[in-house]
Amino acid sequence: MISKKTVVSGTLLILFDIFAYNVGLYIKELSSSPYKARYPASLLSLSIEHILMVTVATLFSVIVGVLLGVIATRKWGNDFLYPINLIASVSQSFPPVAVLAIAVPIVGFGSKPILIALFAYGLFPIIQNTIAGIKSIEPSIKEASIGMGMGATDILVKVELPLAAGTILAGVKTTTIINIGVAAVGAVVGAGGLGAPMISGLIDENQFYIAYASIAIAFLSIFMDSLLTDLETIVTIGSSRKSQSRS
Amino acid sequence: MIKLDNVSKSYNQTRVIDCISLEILKGELFVIIGPSGSGKTTLLKMINKMIQPTTGKIYIDGVDISSIKGELLRRRIGYVIQDIGLLPHMSVKENVSIVPKLLKMNKKKIEEKVVRILDMVGLDPSIYLNKYPSQLSGGQAQRVGIARALAADAQVLLMDEPFGALDPITKSHLQNQISRIHKKLNKTIVFVTHDIDEAIKIASRIAVIKDGRLVQVDTPKNILSKPKNEFIVSFLGSDRALKKLSRLYVKDFMHKADRINLAGKDLGYLTDAVTKNYIWITNENDILKGWADLSDSDQDNKRQVSYIEVDYKMFAAGVDETLKDTVSKMLWHSSKVLPVCKEDGKLIGEIDLADIITKT
Incomplete structure (x- = not known):
């Protein structure tokens, strides 16, 4: 169930990635600008690099975030609720650039420091939404599950996670969209992605590079947002039924 | 069948159940009734170990349930609650097959069973099998709730005010249905309610509890004709003579x-x-x-x-x-x-x- 919006934004992204340099060269001729109109790397490969970076970081955020969220909502994990919330909000309050500054001396240049920064930055919405999603399940559903003889694992896997999936995915979407923007900063420590033309454009005052990168990032954000919304619709077909009133 | 031996339950020094001993016979529809806060739900939940008694023992078929793992015990005891608690992301069919699946029954057998049981609770399987809980009315949902409790052939059924939230007509239909199912399948049913009319209508025996203590355990007829004390008289209401008539037939x-x-x-x-x-x-x-x-x-x-x-x-x-x-x-x-x-x-x-x- 891929929506029209996803198809259109995806197509626009690819078309822009392929033809942006041609348009740039044309504009350069008209304006006789002294700057280079063609960035050394292809926009398509930079976009893919960007998506990969964001996806890998978000994936780690999801694994750790959902795990922490699940722990915080266990009966035995109630004591962890406060510290987990604390970690999440602290990691959110650190600017990613500051995380880069700390991470580079430890793990060196490249994509590692930005992955760490993105991971930490994206944790908060996922933890929050996992906790909110699980806590919003009607108590009667849990009581019936226990009463039927489901074990703790069964209840988590067959009841809690499926019913919280929609809310968790909303958190993943927020994280992904934030991370697409933040990932551009990674270029300062040599992480590549669409941040690279942007940074070199800023250094050289080359408007062409800045325009390529920012337009591509914008298309990328719209595309990912739409794609995740589609996924959310598919996943929540079941759990959205709970919100319909039963009378 | 079910025996409670001097069972008590306290929460921080407050006794909610106070030394209750009673025996529920096989095939009985045993109603526990009392005002809110009397401990009737607590008592019911101790039978399937959702609540552990502070002192005292509970036996099912002569086996002390404290020696059985809670989950395993509960798979053998049907459980129906007022809020039903159907899983909204599962179809009626999936909801009813939860316990048989937990018991690792044969897949084909489960399917046959689901169809048969839906039929028994008065839902046409061809219509309802693939519906989702949100597409059901309150009465239909509770029928699925009952089907779910019956699906694994449990010999004991615990029902916690199952019809409390239904309109009077649906309620009366479901009461008749549960009486029929009870007679047909010869299950032992423990039924909690605060509705005295309901209790008199369906019970083989009634236990009246107040403040965690048993006040009287007897057949509906005897409770109506020989109420033990003032509390029961007031609980029965001034129309108890008429209530008695609801258990007698033309x-x-x-x-x-x-x-x-x-x-x-x-x-x-x-x-x-x-x-x-x-x-x-x-x-x-x-x-x-x-x-x-x-x-x-x-x-x-x-x-x-x-x-x-x-x-x-x-x-x-x-x-x-x-x-x-x-x-x-x-x-x-x-x-x-x-x-x-x-x-x-x-x-x-x-x-x-x-x-x-x-x-x-």
Whole structure:
């Protein structure tokens, strides 16, 4: 169930990635600008690099975030609720650039420091939404599950996670969209992605590079947002039924 | 079947259940009733180990349940709650197959079973099998809830105010259904409610509890006729005599009725045989048509009368009707005697208010 919006934004992204340099060269001729109109790397490969970076970081955020969220909502994990919330909000309050500054001396240049920064930055919405999603399940559903003889694992896997999936995915979407923007900063420590033309454009005052990168990032954000919304619709077909009133 | 031996439960020094001992027999529909906060739900939840007693022991089929793992015990005990708790992301079929799946039953067997059980609770499997909980009405959802509890062939069913949130008509339907299922499958059912009418209607025995203590355990009839103390009297309400009638049936109180069979003819002359001051009139198929008032006619041997036509559906008592409904009909029609008809209108007897008053 891929929506029209996803198809259109995806197509626009690819078309822009392929033809942006041609348009740039044309504009350069008209304006006789002294700057280079063609960035050394292809926009398509930079976009893919960007998506990969964001996806890998978000994936780690999801694994750790959902795990922490699940722990915080266990009966035995109630004591962890406060510290987990604390970690999440602290990691959110650190600017990613500051995380880069700390991470580079430890793990060196490249994509590692930005992955760490993105991971930490994206944790908060996922933890929050996992906790909110699980806590919003009607108590009667849990009581019936226990009463039927489901074990703790069964209840988590067959009841809690499926019913919280929609809310968790909303958190993943927020994280992904934030991370697409933040990932551009990674270029300062040599992480590549669409941040690279942007940074070199800023250094050289080359408007062409800045325009390529920012337009591509914008298309990328719209595309990912739409794609995740589609996924959310598919996943929540079941759990959205709970919100319909039963009378 | 289920035995509670000196069971108590305390939460921080507050005793919610105080030394309750009782035995529930196999095949009983045992109702636990009490005002809110009396501990009835706590008591019920101790039977499937959702709550652990502070002291005392509970036995099911002679086995101390503290020696059984809670989850395994609960898979063998059906559980129905007021809020139903169907899993919204699963279809009716998936909801009903949860426990059989937990018990690792054969897949094909589960499917057959789900169809059979939906049928039994009054839901057409071809319509409801693939519906989702949000597409069901409250009554339908609770039927699925009952089906889910029955799906794994549990011998014991625990029901916690299962019909508390339903409208009166649906409630009455489901009460009848659970009585039928109870008789048909011979399950032991422990049923918690605060509705005394419900308890009297369906129970084989009733346990009244108050402040965590047992007040009286007896059959509905005995509780109504011999309430142990003031509390039970007030709990039963001032209409307990009428309530008692809701467990008594017309068929046990009716007797033969005199009639004149019209057999297509006009009403003619009566014979000496008629000793009462009224007589039922039936048609050639013995269907009730009306009654003749003989009180005003002269005392000649042959009296000519006309008769008052009635609709048996409105006027007559049914064989399986409760006396409560019948007395209500008597009041409505201002009549001390009512004819008793089968569903098709065939006159089979009559019931007299005097009998109800003296024999109950």
